[in-house]
Amino acid sequence: MRSTPLARLLAVLASAGIALGAAATPAAAHGADAPDATNYRTTMTSMSPVTPGLEVKVIEAGARLQLTSTLPAKVEVLGYEGEPYLEVRPDGVYENVNSPAVYINANLTGGVEPPANANPTSPPQWRKLSDDRVARWHDRRTHWASFTPPPAVAADPTEPHLISEWTVPLRIELATIEVKGTLAWAPPPSPVLWWALCAVVALILVPLGLVRRRVGVPAMGLILIVGGVSALAYIGARELDAGNNTFGAMVAGIWATELWPAVAGLAAIAAGIFALTRRPAAEFALALAGAGLAMFGGIVNAAVYFRSVAPVPWTDTTARLVVTAAIGIGAGIAGAASLTLRRQRPAAAEKEEASA
Secondary structure (H helix, E strand, O other): OOOOOOHHHHHHHHHHHHHEEOOOOOOOOOOOOOOOEOOEEEEEEEEEEOOEEEEEEEEEEHHHEEEEEEEOOOOOEEEEOOOOOEEEEEEEEEEOOOOOHHHHHOOOOOOOOOOOOOOOOOOEEEEEEOOOEEEEEEEOOOOOOOOOOOOOOOOOOOOOOOEEEEEEEEEEOOEEEEEEEEEOOOOOOHHHHHHHHHHHHHHHHHHHOOOOHHHHHHHHHHHHHHHHHHHHHHHHHHHHHOOOOOOOHHHHHHHHHHHHHHHHHHHHHHHHHHHOOOOOOOHHHHHHHHHHHHHHHHHHHHHHHHHOEEEOOOOOHHHHHHHHHHHHHHHHHHHHHHHHHHHHHHHHHHHHHHHH
């Protein structure tokens, strides 16, 4: 049976999803509880002394720290009572199962109850976590783990507050290194402006459905490509913020936590290219991909409208603008393409009557 252009488009989208799955590896750097956005800003201010070959940074909007070492010596991260907690060695990352920090840091919001063997005075018992020389962990010293806000924040959440100045100690042989930073409350923005901007973008685009098909459909396709690229750019930025700076790690992170937003972005680009060729059923592809982009490529990331710190290495305003582009363009093109389809029905009916 001969395939239609629309069937070939859907086949391309399915292949893209399969390719993402094939390229993914189990070693995704994402934490399972990485926030979509937060009102707590974790900032690293210094590492003393500065040590060439050792890098520490804040990732996932402050949810975790990442330590990367290229040193020949092992680097220890010390736990809450000064006990060995993590080690980054030349052959990979290890955790001390006798450290209470292993269990306290099991998740973002408080961890699990340490077992009886978790005694900071016990000799370390090491368990290998990874062959990479990169350690990533939640640290209660650097983020706010409770659902109840600090007293100062509860008293006045509309004002910024410095919650704490934190220190995470490291050790290389007999030398101690201190990583220092701050934890602060950043008041959330008002979402009204951003939802209104989404509506404005969508309403500007819907009238494209009234333009002649040979002009309107390619224009819709080109604009939808921009929306798809916006969604993929946001996904890529989240991966960079999670510490994934290689292609394989980014694909693994996307597969683990952002598969549907990625498919929505790819579908928007594919439908846009399909529409540029003025193929039959292009309007249907645009309407479907536009709706998917608005929902799965944009609205799923709308937490940045309600919270102040976005999980991307951009300014928070830039993050909101990119999400707005995905939502507004997706909804607008879905509406415009649907309007074109609606206009075509009477014309098709008239043509059928004339030929009868």
